[in-house]
Amino acid sequence: EAGVAQSPRYKIIEKRQSVAFWCNPISGHATLYWYQQILGQGPKLLIQFQNNGVVDDSQLPKDRFSAERLKGVDSTLKIQPAKLEDSAVYLCASSSLTSGGVSKNIQYFGAGTRLSVL
Amino acid sequence: AQSVTQLGSHVSVSEGALVLLRCNYSSSVPPYLFWYVQYPNQGLQLLLKYTTGATLVKGINGFEAEFKKSETSFHLTKPSAHMSDAAEYFCAVMAGGSQGNLIFGKGTKLSVKP
Numbered sequence: 453e454a455g456v457a458q459s460p461r462y463k464i465i466e467k468r469q470s471v472a473f474w475c476n477p478i479s480g481h482a483t484l485y486w487y488q489q490i491l492g493q494g495p496k497l498l499i500q501f502q503n504n505g506v507v508d509d510s511q512l513p514k515d516r517f518s519a520e521r522l523k524g525v526d527s528t529l530k531i532q533p534a535k536l537e538d539s540a541v542y543l544c545a546s547s548s549l550t551s552g553g554v555s556k557n558i559q560y561f562g563a564g565t566r567l568s569v570l
Numbered sequence: 571a572q573s574v575t576q577l578g579s580h581v582s583v584s585e586g587a588l589v590l591l592r593c594n595y596s597s598s599v600p601p602y603l604f605w606y607v608q609y610p611n612q613g614l615q616l617l618l619k620y621t622t623g624a625t626l627v628k629g630i631n632g633f634e635a636e637f638k639k640s641e642t643s644f645h646l647t648k649p650s651a652h653m654s655d656a657a658e659y660f661c662a663v664m665a666g667g668s669q670g671n672l673i674f675g676k677g678t679k680l681s682v683k684p
Binding site: 543561 | 579585602606611612613614615616617619621660662664671672673674675676
């Protein structure tokens with residue numbers, strides 16, 4: 453079973469530029485998460501999708517961050533314009549419900565995209 | 571609101587020694603608890619989880635954790651450290667619901683000395 457794929461792995465941009473990250477979850481996983489991991493801290497949820505609908509985006513800085521999951525599969529996360537404090541690793545994760553409706557409660561993570569804003 | 575506190579940002583042990591990484595949680599509902607490991611430049615990998623049932627949970631690579639409700643703890647242990655265990659370890663609690671997001675602690679970096 454292929455894991456969660458993310459690209460690019462690394463990105464360096466100047467402040468005020470825009471950037472986009474892509475995530476392809478594990479096949480069949482209905483739930484997709486984007487986390488931000490700042491150096492020295494644990495990951496923090498930015499947004500959670502169930503299929504193509506948003507479940508939780510309460511911690512997404514909506515003035516500069518946006519995310520979509522148009523067909524309920526792949527997702528993109530965009531930052532426009534970027535600030536210095538956006539330097540972090542952006543992790544995508546996915547999870548599924550079993551066919552019986554009982555959650556496996558397990559989130560599978562991609563390798564992340566390391567963003568440096570100069 | 572739920573939260574996780576990991577005591578010690580850096581733990582160093584000798585190869586073959588006991589590994590003990592501490593995690594305390596705060597939750598107003600019965601918690602779902604997780605330990606993840608992160609190797610350099612990689613994503614997070616699940617070590618083990620507690621949802622319901624047996625409070626001693628065994629995971630991969632010889633790790634185990636015990637859920638202690640009275641102490642609100644979920645400490646991670648391994649009887650004998652191996653050099654390959656050197657990594658960062660994150661404790662997490664699942665926010666309300668079985669498909670909730672994870673709330674992570676700040677992580678503990680484990681170093682293993684030869």
